[in-house]
Amino acid sequence: MRRAKTTAAKTAIPKSRRRRAPVAVPKPYHHGDLRRVLIDAALQLVGESGPDAVSVREAARRAGVSPGAPFRHFASRDALMQAVAEEAQRRFRAEIDAALSEAPAGDPLARFRALGMAYLRWAMRNPTHFEIISSRRFFDHDNAEGLSADNAELIELTGRTLAEAFALGQLRAVDLKAVQIAGRALVYGFARMNIDGHFPRWGVDGTEAERTAAAIIDLFIEGIAKQG
Amino acid sequence: MRRAKTTAAKTAIPKSRRRRAPVAVPKPYHHGDLRRVLIDAALQLVGESGPDAVSVREAARRAGVSPGAPFRHFASRDALMQAVAEEAQRRFRAEIDAALSEAPAGDPLARFRALGMAYLRWAMRNPTHFEIISSRRFFDHDNAEGLSADNAELIELTGRTLAEAFALGQLRAVDLKAVQIAGRALVYGFARMNIDGHFPRWGVDGTEAERTAAAIIDLFIEGIAKQG
DNA sequence: CAATCTGTGTAATCGGTGATTACATTCACA
DNA sequence: TGTGAATGTAATCACCGATTACACAGATTG
Numbered sequence: 001m002r003r004a005k006t007t008a009a010k011t012a013i014p015k016s017r018r019r020r021a022p023v024a025v026p027k028p029y030h031h032g033d034l035r036r037v038l039i040d041a042a043l044q045l046v047g048e049s050g051p052d053a054v055s056v057r058e059a060a061r062r063a064g065v066s067p068g069a070p071f072r073h074f075a076s077r078d079a080l081m082q083a084v085a086e087e088a089q090r091r092f093r094a095e096i097d098a099a100l101s102e103a104p105a106g107d108p109l110a111r112f113r114a115l116g117m118a119y120l121r122w123a124m125r126n127p128t129h130f131e132i133i134s135s136r137r138f139f140d141h142d143n144a145e146g147l148s149a150d151n152a153e154l155i156e157l158t159g160r161t162l163a164e165a166f167a168l169g170q171l172r173a174v175d176l177k178a179v180q181i182a183g184r185a186l187v188y189g190f191a192r193m194n195i196d197g198h199f200p201r202w203g204v205d206g207t208e209a210e211r212t213a214a215a216i217i218d219l220f221i222e223g224i225a226k227q228g
Numbered sequence: 229m230r231r232a233k234t235t236a237a238k239t240a241i242p243k244s245r246r247r248r249a250p251v252a253v254p255k256p257y258h259h260g261d262l263r264r265v266l267i268d269a270a271l272q273l274v275g276e277s278g279p280d281a282v283s284v285r286e287a288a289r290r291a292g293v294s295p296g297a298p299f300r301h302f303a304s305r306d307a308l309m310q311a312v313a314e315e316a317q318r319r320f321r322a323e324i325d326a327a328l329s330e331a332p333a334g335d336p337l338a339r340f341r342a343l344g345m346a347y348l349r350w351a352m353r354n355p356t357h358f359e360i361i362s363s364r365r366f367f368d369h370d371n372a373e374g375l376s377a378d379n380a381e382l383i384e385l386t387g388r389t390l391a392e393a394f395a396l397g398q399l400r401a402v403d404l405k406a407v408q409i410a411g412r413a414l415v416y417g418f419a420r421m422n423i424d425g426h427f428p429r430w431g432v433d434g435t436e437a438e439r440t441a442a443a444i445i446d447l448f449i450e451g452i453a454k455q456g
Numbered sequence: 457c458a459a460t461c462t463g464t465g466t467a468a469t470c471g472g473t474g475a476t477t478a479c480a481t482t483c484a485c486a
Numbered sequence: 487t488g489t490g491a492a493t494g495t496a497a498t499c500a501c502c503g504a505t506t507a508c509a510c511a512g513a514t515t516g
Contacts (some may be wrong), residue, residue: 068465091412181418184417215406219403220448296496296497300494304474
């Protein structure tokens with residue numbers, strides 16, 4: 001397992017004054033809200049260097065706490081990662097919901113498009129956080145209650161939107177399940193290409209990535225829409 | 229993945245008679261082709277438990293060699309992973325080329341479809357090996373000569389095929405670059421969904437995965453083809 | 457107010473890992 | 487035949503996740 005290093009500069013407080021702390025409150029024995037601080041530190045690490053750079057020890061270091069302390073709050077590294085993923089997922093959902101609330105209520109296909117756009121916009125701007133909620137390898141998604149529920153909800157939402165579009169005669173295709181999976185594969189694949197560093201070899205640089213994202217979503221929608 | 233064997237029971241042979249091994253060939257000091265054996269061991273590990281399960285020590289264990297020995301052949305774990313990826317890529321290309329050689333020469337769109345099908349068939353059947361050649365995280369792709377060249381070649385091939393299809397009036401869309409990237413995102417996304425364990429929550433099980441793959445490729449091609 | 461209980465942090469330690477170094481052994485070739 | 491380049495071994499290092507015994511602090515209760 002590749003991890004980060006850092007080595008962190010060793011505060012080195014003399015053990016002599018442990019009993020009374022006479023001057024300059026040198027940091028209380030009990031941390032205010034270590035759990036929250038650890039999650040924030042891990043979120044920051046994910047943002048800086050990706051999920052693989054997260055180590056329990058480094059999070060503890062950044063929280064100014066001993067290497068064993070985090071295990072009072074998280075049974076394992078995976079449990080910490082899961083908490084991080086849940087926070088990231090919360091933000092992701094907020095973006096989706098915001099975009100959806102601005103989309104025209106009576107045009108399901110436009111809403112479907114807005115869904116895809118919001119999905120990719122967040123994924124492109126937060127690739128490392130997107131990775132942690134999408135990849136199976138950081139923790140057991142089956143034990144992640146909220147995460148699974150949220151995902152199912154999103155799948156249900158896109159399915160319903162697509163069904164409404166079909167009912168309104170906006171779609172040419174009939175196999176809606178295939179359309180839905182294809183749509184998901186398209187956006188997920190695009191987001192993954194970004195994460196996995198494929199864009200340079202496709203001549204797509206950062207500035208045009210979001211524009212390209214819009215282009216492929218529109219291409220896809222033209223492909224499934226009536227008289228595209 | 230604990231405790232294979234090794235440790236060798238110390239034997240405690242006096243150094244005096246090391247030169248002649250009188251009975252029962254005690255295993256030669258020099259391995260036949262350690263480099264090759266290490267790659268094979270790592271390939272096997274990747275196939276069994278995924279790229280993350282590969283450790284230099286475990287590969288050494290399986291090769292019956294000391295933990296430091298592999299470093300004579302690979303400067304780092306990443307270098308070993310790169311060698312593994314190159315072997316996997318070779319097999320992947322073989323599958324693509326075979327499929328292409330069976331596709332109708334005069335029908336570029338059909339060839340494009342065959343390309344996508346071969347891509348997904350191999351990816352679905354060798355998910356862990358596919359992952360190692362696709363993900364940036366196991367080694368530095370920039371230093372992987374053959375890999376990059378191979379990828380560029382494949383991109384060039386699909387681009388050319390698409391251009392031929394357009395020249396023959398098989399395509400409705402005009403932005404071929406967007407079509408190409410969308411196509412890649414589609415198949416890569418589908419392969420990634422499989423790797424990342426998304427299919428269970430989409431109600432797609434192993435037996436129908438390849439069928440679904442065919443369905444979304446056909447859906448995509450209908451979307452870009454003239455009078456789909 | 458004092459005793460105690462419970463939660464939370466520390467220190468020490470374990471086994472696994474990648475990596476480096478000094479040394480041992482072989483093999484190929486001059 | 488001897489010698490040097492290849493290649494394997496042994497010992498060691500730092501870092502990691504994880505566990506355990508212990509220290510401390512805050513709340514509860516007599």
